Amino acid sequence: MIHTEVVVSTEDPISFKGDLLVCFVASGRKDSLDCDKRILQVVYEIQQLGDFSAKENECILLYPSQHPKLLNSSAKRVLVIGLGEGKKKRSEAELAELFRLAGGTISSYCEKYKVSDMMISAGPDLGFNQAQLAESLIEGVLLGDYRFSRFKKKDEKEKPYVGIEKILVSAVGWKVKSTALRRAVKKGAYTAVSANEARNMANEPGNHWTATHFAEYAKTMADELNLKCKTLNKAEMSKLGMGGILAVNQGSSEPPKLVVLEHNPKNSKKTILLIGKGLTFDSGGVSLKPAAGMQDMKYDMCGGAAVLGAMRAIAADKPRIRVVAIVPATDNMAGSAALKPGDIIKHYNGLTSEIVNTDAEGRLILADALAYGIEKYNPDCVVDVATLTGAVIIGLGHHYTGLLSNDDKLAGRLLEAGDRAGEPVWRLPLGKEYSKQIESKVADIKNAGGRPGGTSTAAAYLEHFVGETPWAHLDIAGTAWDFTEKTYIPKGPSGIMVRTLVQLVRDWR
Ligand code: BES
Ligand code: MN
Ligand code: ZN
Numbered sequence: 001m002i003h004t005e006v007v008v009s010t011e012d013p014i015s016f017k018g019d020l021l022v023c024f025v026a027s028g029r030k031d032s033l034d035c036d037k038r039i040l041q042v043v044y045e046i047q048q049l050g051d052f053s054a055k056e057n058e059c060i061l062l063y064p065s066q067h068p069k070l071l072n073s074s075a076k077r078v079l080v081i082g083l084g085e086g087k088k089k090r091s092e093a094e095l096a097e098l099f100r101l102a103g104g105t106i107s108s109y110c111e112k113y114k115v116s117d118m119m120i121s122a123g124p125d126l127g128f129n130q131a132q133l134a135e136s137l138i139e140g141v142l143l144g145d146y147r148f149s150r151f152k153k154k155d156e157k158e159k160p161y162v163g164i165e166k167i168l169v170s171a172v173g174w175k176v177k178s179t180a181l182r183r184a185v186k187k188g189a190y191t192a193v194s195a196n197e198a199r200n201m202a203n204e205p206g207n208h209w210t211a212t213h214f215a216e217y218a219k220t221m222a223d224e225l226n227l228k229c230k231t232l233n234k235a236e237m238s239k240l241g242m243g244g245i246l247a248v249n250q251g252s253s254e255p256p257k258l259v260v261l262e263h264n265p266k267n268s269k270k271t272i273l274l275i276g277k278g279l280t281f282d283s284g285g286v287s288l289k290p291a292a293g294m295q296d297m298k299y300d301m302c303g304g305a306a307v308l309g310a311m312r313a314i315a316a317d318k319p320r321i322r323v324v325a326i327v328p329a330t331d332n333m334a335g336s337a338a339l340k341p342g343d344i345i346k347h348y349n350g351l352t353s354e355i356v357n358t359d360a361e362g363r364l365i366l367a368d369a370l371a372y373g374i375e376k377y378n379p380d381c382v383v384d385v386a387t388l389t390g391a392v393i394i395g396l397g398h399h400y401t402g403l404l405s406n407d408d409k410l411a412g413r414l415l416e417a418g419d420r421a422g423e424p425v426w427r428l429p430l431g432k433e434y435s436k437q438i439e440s441k442v443a444d445i446k447n448a449g450g451r452p453g454g455t456s457t458a459a460a461y462l463e464h465f466v467g468e469t470p471w472a473h474l475d476i477a478g479t480a481w482d483f484t485e486k487t488y489i490p491k492g493p494s495g496i497m498v499r500t501l502v503q504l505v506r507d508w509r
Contacts, residue, residue, distance in 0.1 A: 004145065006138060006189045008182045009168040013121035014038055014073050016168065020118035021075035022106055026086030026126065027054035034086045034124040036173070042070045043080055054082035056098060057105055057487070075119070079109055086124055095128050096136040097422045103140020104487025110145060110164050117166040122173030130176045131184035134169060138188035141167065143488040146196050148203040190316045191502060195495035198302070198309030202480070202493035206281035206298040211257040211329035214278050214304060218259045218327070221308065225315035228262040242372065243346040244364035247355070249330040251285055251338025256330035258369065261311050263323045270321040270508065273379035274501060275369050277362045277386035278304025278329030285332050285358030286340050299493055300362070302480035303385035304329060310501035319505055326373045328365040332358070344443045348372050349465055354443040362388045363447060363461040370465040381410050381470040383504070384462065385497050391454025393478040400426035401479045401496065404459035407470035414472050417503035423496055425474065434460040
């Protein structure tokens with residue numbers, strides 16, 4: 001699955017002969033620089049020229065063949081990356097982000113110069129666990145080294161760049177045992193690959209990524225990673241009374257699926273339930289969306305992709321708690337049998353809902369999945385991830401994922417996990433005022449509450465299906481693609497929340 005080989009090496013960086021050697025420099029008091037002594041002289045001269053001051057992510061590219069005396073390296077190129085002030089007080093999350101961003105910068109140089117093998121040398125001591133720095137760095141490199149070109153014609157003459165083939169992490173100079181370094185680097189790599197897998201699912205267009213693809217993908221993953229997998233088909237959903245998923249699927253010729261993946265270690269004492277919206281294309285249904293930009297609605301399955309991506313890393317982490325992921329999957333089409341405004345449906349938990357807008361479909365499929373998952377797995381908490389509302393983009397732009405929760409402790413855990421993962425999360429309110437907006441005259445609730453507070457009224461709908469279970473809802477409509485520009489976030493789907501969910505499980509006590 002990892003196309004890049006990542007190896008911890010005992011080789012001295014200076015003797016590395018490959019395409020690119022990466023070194024780090026932090027700035028110290030006055031003019032002093034903190035880096036490998038053997039590149040110090042060259043970097044110092046460039047600093048004296050005024051061309052470099054080791055600011056965060058500031059770079060110089062050197063060609064050792066042009067400085068044979070000064071730079072005794074055998075690499076084709078040396079990339080020097082600034083890390084800012086060496087003595088600056090930074091939180092663990094800030095340092096992790098600094099190194100992920102540096103990793104993303106490395107991958108963009110690799111793309112530009114078609115680098116296939118490189119070596120990364122140790123960074124200066126920033127007063128932090130160096131294994132964690134190496135982990136973040138590799139995570140950033142592999143997140144940045146992502147491309148999706150499956151549907152592009154292969155050029156016979158000019159071979160396209162396929163990405164970094166081999167990364168050597170030199171163990172020389174890291175203030176940490178090489179076994180710890182090896183473990184850290186591996187963890188950074190599979191975490192990034194898990195997010196890249198979520199991006200792959202998202203990049204597949206609606207005609208190549210249906211509910212059935214979700215089910216097949218989960219099955220393959222379960223076989224490969226020793227997880228348990230179960231999927232419910234349309235007939236089983238009918239028997240169980242999952243009126244929400246069935247209603248959304250009514251206008252489609254593609255059958256719906258409810259996909260369950262489970263990591264279930266012996267003697268586990270806690271269960272975390274993850275649920276992801278797997279809407280493989282959202283046309284809006286009879287309440288049809290405008291044509292402009294509708295193609296982006298193939299990304300409406302990014303919540304489902306995020307929970308499956310997270311399960312991949314969780315399967316590798318092997319935590320001692322049970323983690324269950326559920327993806328309700330279907331598209332939302334306007335075929336002749338489609339759901340209509342005014343229709344009343346009945347959810348898995350027995351609640352009836354008046355459909356006032358068929359484009360508010362995400363909450364319909366999540367409602368069944370939440371009620372079913374909570375009843376079946378009796379979790380200690382449930383977190384759902386969904387591209388649920390355009391309103392969250394109006395509120396938070398493309399910079400924060402919206403968080404709504406009935407439990408302050410769980411909300412706090414997610415705020416922290418998101419911060420540590422470089423995927424910022426901002427809490428928005430729930431409350432009876434929003435619940436009132438979705439009261440119906442003819443059914444228990446209605447599926448849309450008007451424009452004001454659209455993200456909160458959508459969450460208020462979901463709240464009806466979680467009972468007393470600690471629950472958090474992550475609205476990723478603004479961050480699943482077009483996420484804040486960062487070196488390690490390529491254009492297109494971001495894979496957002498994969499790493500936050502993984503972090504949440506890693507930090508669970
Ligand atoms: N999938 C959309 C939300 C969305 C919009 C995600 C833009 C990403 C970008 C969702 O199913 C939807 O259509 N929501 C409606 C709800 C409304 C009809 C109450 C919305 O936000 O307009
Ligand atoms: Mn919709
Ligand atoms: Zn949708």
